[in-house]
Amino acid sequence: xxxxxxxxxxxxxxxxxxxxxxxxxxxxxxxxxxxxxxxxxxxxxxxxxxxxxxxxxxxxxxxxxx
Numbered sequence: 001x002x003x004x005x006x007x008x009x010x011x012x013x014x015x016x017x018x019x020x021x022x023x024x025x026x027x028x029x030x031x032x033x034x035x036x037x038x039x040x041x042x043x044x045x046x047x048x049x050x051x052x053x054x055x056x057x058x059x060x061x062x063x064x065x066x
Contacts, residue, residue, distance in 0.1 A: 003055055009048035 019025045031037045 002051070006048040006051040006055070009045050010052045013045040013049060
């Protein structure tokens, strides 16, 4: 469950960065009323990406078995 959630957050973060690069559209700007909330969401997505990297490179047998 954790792997799937982390992967989903990483994909969402990648799509957001693609939108920022292509159209200068940051999806997190909808939370502009609460800048701290934007920071929290960005940190959560970054931690999810780190976990996906860890799971892929360090814990590969766990992912292959699923």
